[in-house]
Amino acid sequence: MNIVFLDAETIGQDISLEELESLGNFVKYSNTSPENVLCRLKEADIAIVNKTKITAEIMDACPNLKLICVAATGMNNIDLEAAAKAGIAVKNVAAYSTDSVVQLTYGILFSLMMHISCFDAYVKSGEYSKSMIFTNYAHTFSELSGKRIGIIGMGAIGKKSAAVGTAFGAEVVYCSTSGKNNSAPYARMELDELLKTSDIVLIHAPLNENTRNLLNAEKFRLMKPSALLVNTGRGPIVNEADLVEAIDSGTVAGAALDVFSKEPLPANSPLLGVKHPDRLILTPHIAWASIEARKRLLHGIVENIVKT
Secondary structure, eight states, X not given: OEEEXXXXXXXXXXXXXXXXXXXXXXXXXXXXXXXXXXXXXXXXXXXXXXXXXXXXXXXXXXXXXXXXXXXXXXXXXXXXXXXXXXXXXXXXXXXXXXXXXXXXXXXXXXXXXXXXXXXXXXXXXXTGGGOSSSSOOSSOOOOSTTOEEEEEOOSHXXXXXXXXXXXXXXXXXXXXXXXXXXXXXXXXXXXHHHHHHOSEEEEOOOXXXXXXXXXXXXXXXXXXXXXXXXXOSOGGGBOHHHHHHHHHHTSSSXXXXXXXXXXXXXXXXXXXXXXXXXXXXXXXXXXXXXXXXXXXXXHHHXXXXXXX
């Protein structure tokens, strides 16, 4: 059994691939450019990919290919229709990163709410040592308790995030982007109402035709000027140029993003030109990537291969 991992670097060099190596003739590549996908998969029975795209043309040219394992939950980099026609199974790993994503979501939310980086810089600069009082009031922050958290996307991650928000004393409401989810005891709202009434908006939705460019200038104008936005879902859900304008104009108070329309973030991204950088926190798509989550991911890939 020929197993090829096209972008092994995406799950980290600190994760052992011994389980995969034991399953057959295993070859890994750190990364694979589009022009090299075909030559590397030509003899493969099983392909493992995270972000590398597998097109219909690639599948047609790889007669031995029986299984595509996606080293992630989202499968939008695979032509699923073509795979079905070719009889090639496509398997992802669901729910491996739920705890990790929720933890980062609240981590960057609290950093944004409480101006942690600013207070850290104040102490390290030596200014605190010169102070006449034991504390500092340069930045006002609020408690999460009593606030309304509006969650866009109430799948497994959204539900776990809702439970955490409730534990902090917040009221949780949600919008179902599919229109199908009903997640009692939380109140379900249409998107506009959620945006108008929420103090904090958390995005946990997948990227699809219903969510692409879901939050744009029109939607930001509905939000409270004091509202904060956190996106750990998918980058293209948020119009980044419109978000920068909303932050700089005071339409919204701030945002924290772990995902972007293009990754890695381009050097000319409008996000890097925000006039008020203290109102914007950016992390490099790390919410999913705790060591525990990546180990679960690898084990899930192995299980998907064994069960095929």
